Amino acid sequence: MTSPDVLVIGAGPGGYVAAIRAAQLGKSVTVVEKGEIGGVCLNVGCIPSKAIITASALVSRMRQADRYGISVTGVAVDMAKLVAWKDSVVKRLTGGIGTLFGKHTIRVVAGTARFTGPGKVAVKTAAGEEAFSPGATIVATGSRPVEIPGFSFDGERILSSTDALALSAVPKRLLVIGGGYIGLELGIALHGLGSEVTVVELTDSILPGTDPELSAVVHRTLKKKKVRVLLGAKALGWKETPGGLSVEVETKKGREEIACDKVLLTVGRRPNSEGLGLDLAGLPVGPGGFIAIDAHCRTGAEGVFAIGDVAGQPMLAHKASREGIIAAEVIAGRPSARDWAAIPAVIFTDPEIASVGLTEAEAAAKGIETVTGKFPFGANGRALTLDAGEGFAKVVAEKGSGVVLGVHLVGPEAAELVSEGALAVEMGATLEDLALTIHPHPTLPETIMEAAEAALGHAIHIYTGK
């Protein structure tokens, strides 16, 4: 029986960050991982998807190079090379985590963990089984893609996001089921690499849950790219045909057979809470399979913490990491809690979407009166020098006090710009604070400043009336 101070189950961005933070605070730490260090995020999520998006954006740019006064001929994709580069990026980052584990003397056990009783964990490894009775246990087992009736992942025709990230050739025709961020990011990337793409989405809008004003801009560019988007449409089943696959889709106008070569199924993710022996640990599993936690990431069972995708929405890497830090600090006796004002969300579509804090609708639902300012990238000098004038920045503030409640962007580099908004919301800044902060010229975040000015009624580079 081994008894580290802290046992972490799962080495994704939740688990590995918790392990490092606990080690920084002087705890002895063991991490159990059944797959690869880095979890979904580093191996089959955020990182490889963004690498492929980078390559795809390069291809698109080369196809339009004449815009910049460059003539480029014979643009082609070498998928094997692209995948090798993507893999090298993943390997460098996961290798980096391994090195950090070594420096912090964190023990890594390759195997599958399950609870065998309150405060007791057994790990099945290649060599057999090892029993642990740790001081505290952090469950960071993450999530996995879900399937729908009629569609089961086979890695060949019906692909998960993981399969799509490992494609060795660009499919000629791709049908994406599920128009959430994962489906659209990968769909747009593969479109850039040469696929003909159709998106089938059950609800009435792409990117459900996103401010419709933002998703509308992405929807427009999808149309421009000739990506077909079917909204309010349900995929019923599929069959093989001589030329590939045929997917039956129920649309508002009736049933339709859509021909394609591969189906990418991205309809959501489910927490990995089964098979963990949670009942033996005395841990009830909540609605949707999530483990319920309190403000300190504590579960209902003594000494057991849960973080990341398995502990609830939003299923985002930085939320997992933040909870990892909190759990580790709480275990070390530090005052730490999930009391953030805002968690940003970023979507690497074309153009990107990024959002932090409340939208107007969310504020209204809370009974807060708001003022909003908007500024288009089309009136921003930097955006024009980048040939990226699509989209806008929007700042939402409380009426009267002017306290910034949310910052929402759709446009070039939106993901890199939103952190300023997160800081503003986190620090309780007002519109005037953002407006009076000197933003360098010419840069994209000038749009945030001008949106704040617009909310105050006096943006400089657009006319807002008197």
Added chain:
Amino acid sequence: MDSFDLVVIGAGPGGYVAALRAAQLGMSVACVEKEKMLGGTCLRVGCIPSKALLESSEHFETARDGLKEHGVKVAGVTLDLPAMMKRKDRVVRTLTTGIDGLFRKNKVARVEGTARIAGPGSVVVTTAKGEETIAGKHVLIATGSRPAGLPGVAIDGDRIGTSTEALSFSDVPARLVVIGAGYIGLELGSVWRRLGSKVTVLEYLDRILPGMDAELAAEAMKVLGKQGLSFTLSARVTGARLDGAEVVVEIEGKDPVRADRVLVAVGRSPSTEGLGLDAVSIATDGRGRIEVDEHFQTSAPGFFAIGDVIRGPMLAHKAEEEAIACVEWLATGYGHVNYDAIPGVCYTDPEAAAVGKTEEELVAAGTPFRKGRFPFLANGRARTLGRTEGFVKVLAHEKTDRILGIHILGPRAGEMIAEAVAALEFGATAEDLARTCHAHPTLPEALKEAALAVAGRALHV
């Protein structure tokens, strides 16, 4: 004679922003600009055209050398310089005509001509049609700056030119010598290097990017050097002369350098010649800059000055901020610029961006501080972009943890610095920055990690 609440001389980012903001505040405003295009140095021959060329030339270099690794193949890549210049001109035109539109909507009277101060509240404008006198309750001088010269170097606007010429070369010079390793020299040097020139940068000091943090500048020099810019430091240029089709640049104590073109980028001087400052006794300092108080009042009652023509960093956003502060003070009695939080950006690749104090300044002032540093090599987003050069450095007060300066060398540093400015402006501590949730995978996570590193607890190094 037309008479206005405010007459603005110059329609650069200082002047046009002042005119627009004054109109918003209900003043009647005229803006005199001698050039056909509004927008000043920045929009016509500064920030905007330089960034347009930087972007195009970066794509050219990527097309030539930066694709293979990412699995993208191309058969042929050729430069169409006239088309590249046309795109630049189009971007400039879109933005400058945008200012025309804003002037119309805000009812700012635009006067095309050269202004001269005639007396208290009186400005004479020489237009195509003759002279015209306009009266202003307040007169705001925003005449900006022009490239400074160098003794012994005769700028002929062709082989030996300034940034203005280097934004419009008709061909790619085989050898380009850049005199001055400030941001303008490095940006335009980078443009022509990417397009095929062999570029030599001569700098009088023993370092590049004077004024920026020394550690950052040293790293930038290493990276830019690897890209092929060649640097000669501690080089005092004593002259440049034409020798047939070549230019010979003489350096004190060193061998002369031969080039096809020379770009003189040794700074900028305030533009006040012919402006009639003497007519109302407006005082200037030893460097020819108009002296102002904290409300931008000159020594002559009713006359104000902002932007490159007064003290402080010669930057567009500094001019804009002064414009707003000056005009708001006139209208409301309030208006203030925080000179401790003016960011600077150099748009090389990687970009260099900074706000607040440098390490040297803190050491010199004896301020106790702690330093957190985080390399982009360890940032996931940088890896996925294949752009991992550089680092973020956060300097915070040793006792209070208040952020004193942030210095970034890296991809999109110019976009990232806005958050740093906000942090400084809000009086944030390094811990505030570290505890703000940063989205993954994004570049500003490096800023968060550097803030964590201030307390010795970065996660990813």
